[in-house]
Amino acid sequence: MNRVFIKTYGCQMNERDSEEVASSLIERGYSLVENEKEADIVLLNTCSVREQAESKAIGKAGHVLSKKKKDKKFILGIMGCMAQNKGADLLKSLPKLSLIAGTQKFHHIPDYLDTLTKQDSNNKLPIIDLDEEANSQSHIKNHLDSSSKTVSAFVSIMQGCNMNCSFCIVPKTRGNERYRAMDEIVAEVEALARNGVKEVTLLGQIVNAYGRGEFARIDNKSPFVQLLDKLHAIDDIKRIRFTSPHPVAFGDDLIAAFTRLNKLGSHAHIPVQSGSDRILKSMNRPYTRSKFIDLVKKLRASNPEMRLSTDVIVGYPGEEEEDFEATKDLFVEAGFEMAFIFKYSERSGTPAAELSDQVPQHVKEKRNQELLHLLEQQSTVSNEKLVGSDLEVLVEGKARKGEGNLIGRTPCFRKVIFLGPDKLISNIVTVRIARISPNTLFGDLIT
Numbered sequence: 037m038n039r040v041f042i043k044t045y046g047c048q049m050n051e052r053d054s055e056e057v058a059s060s061l062i063e064r065g066y067s068l069v070e071n072e073k074e075a076d077i078v079l080l081n082t083c084s085v086r087e088q089a090e091s092k093a094i095g096k097a098g099h100v101l102s103k104k105k106k107d108k109k110f111i112l113g114i115m116g117c118m119a120q121n122k123g124a125d126l127l128k129s130l131p132k133l134s135l136i137a138g139t140q141k142f143h144h145i146p147d148y149l150d151t152l153t154k155q156d157s158n159n160k161l162p163i164i165d166l167d168e169e170a171n172s173q174s175h176i177k178n179h180l181d182s183s184s185k186t187v188s189a190f191v192s193i194m195q196g197c198n199m200n201c202s203f204c205i206v207p208k209t210r211g212n213e214r215y216r217a218m219d220e221i222v223a224e225v226e227a228l229a230r231n232g233v234k235e236v237t238l239l240g241q242i243v244n245a246y247g248r249g250e251f252a253r254i255d256n257k258s259p260f261v262q263l264l265d266k267l268h269a270i271d272d273i274k275r276i277r278f279t280s281p282h283p284v285a286f287g288d289d290l291i292a293a294f295t296r297l298n299k300l301g302s303h304a305h306i307p308v309q310s311g312s313d314r315i316l317k318s319m320n321r322p323y324t325r326s327k328f329i330d331l332v333k334k335l336r337a338s339n340p341e342m343r344l345s346t347d348v349i350v351g352y353p354g355e356e357e358e359d360f361e362a363t364k365d366l367f368v369e370a371g372f373e374m375a376f377i378f379k380y381s382e383r384s385g386t387p388a389a390e391l392s393d394q395v396p397q398h399v400k401e402k403r404n405q406e407l408l409h410l411l412e413q414q415s416t417v418s419n420e421k422l423v424g425s426d427l428e429v430l431v432e433g434k435a436r437k438g439e440g441n442l443i444g445r446t447p448c449f450r451k452v453i454f455l456g457p458d459k460l461i462s463n464i465v466t467v468r469i470a471r472i473s474p475n476t477l478f479g480d481l482i483t
């Protein structure tokens with residue numbers, strides 16, 4: 037009665053939270069299995085960003101319960117954002133659910149499962165815990181052993197968000213910003229480095245706001261930049277990335293860090309969401325298009341090799357053709373080469389869902405396609421300039437296609453595929469670029 041299968045929906049933060057739960061369960065004597073058929077306990081770590089993500093997880097939970105209906109001892113738990121968002125309401129559609137644990141409760145899951153596994157199977161009572169808990173952010177710190185064999189690791193540095201963008205459910209599901217202590221994060225990354233990790237990605241819903249209002253600025257550096265400095269000093273960590281930042285927390289100290297700290301590489305992801313001031317205002321995004329372009333210019337000045345990506349929403353309520361044109365123009369002016377494009381979907385519980393002027397689906401689809409096409413063009417032009425150049429590549433593993441092919445990333449976060457021996461995995465090598473596609477570089481190993 038201790039085989040657990042964890043299924044994760046949604047973002048990298050959820051992946052990281054699931055890893056923490058998995059690691060704490062192993063420590064408690066539970067074992068992880070690869071699929072739900074073999075499991076005595078199934079945990080769904082859920083996402084609430086879109087209504088569809090919630091429906092998918094509820095559908096999955098119903099399916100799992102029906103497959104396991106003869107197993108009276110079987111335990112199904114729902115944790116994470118949807119658990120927090122829907123709470124006990126989940127029992128209406130899933131009466132056999134045993135556990136509903138919110139986003140500040142991941143570290144209690146082993147205790148809750150211990151309790152549930154001891155219950156009389158004919159008289160099971162669900163456990164529901166959605167309360168806020170001081171310092172819960174500090175518990176997301178353990179990694180699975182398998183992480184020590186990988187090149188990259190996620191490190192959660194904060195939880196929650198105070199921004200209240202009108203389309204976003206995160207402030208409701210994750211609560212206010214709470215930051216981990218800097219020393220604890222540094223200790224975690226040092227331990228990862230000792231286990232062979234070469235690259236860390238710092239995670240937070242508004243990651244560059246880390247520590248604001250709580251930790252002091254020192255030498256005119258924000259707490260986030262102080263943290264970057266400390267992590268940069270760890271020898272065996274070769275690359276540091278972070279996601280997702282907010283444009284308003286992208287101060288001059290962080291821009292300067294891209295010149296000073298070479299482990300940051302030459303890629304920045306800056307979610308813009310729209311290129312129209314009118315729509316940005318409606319989204320409650322506290323910057324203008326021209327402020328955003330200023331930021332892009334400063335970043336490009338700090339590092340001319342800088343490659344930029346973004347998040348954008350098309351078809352936000354009230355988005356007219358001219359608003360979308362402003363977004364397209366901004367994509368050209370900023371020179372974005374990658375983007376996560378979201379077709380706006382109504383998210384109940386958010387202010388934007390109350391807006392009346394929803395954009396028809398076919399218009400969202402058309403705008404999505406136009407932006408994808410533009411990105412492909414810009415990325416192709418930029419990649420073509422790299423043909424013939426020698427680039428440093430951190431080798432992440434074997435490529436999915438092509439015998440003997442390895443895959444890695446450049447400092448500007450481009451994917452590179454090349455032929456090479458497995459022993460190079462987790463090393464930094466030099467690859468001469470021979471040809472390109474819009475999203476990938478192909479080259480030959482030099483050293």
Ligand code: SF4
Binds near residue numbers: 206282
């Ligand atoms: S900053 Fe990001 S996480 Fe915070 S409310 Fe806005 S979109 Fe959501």
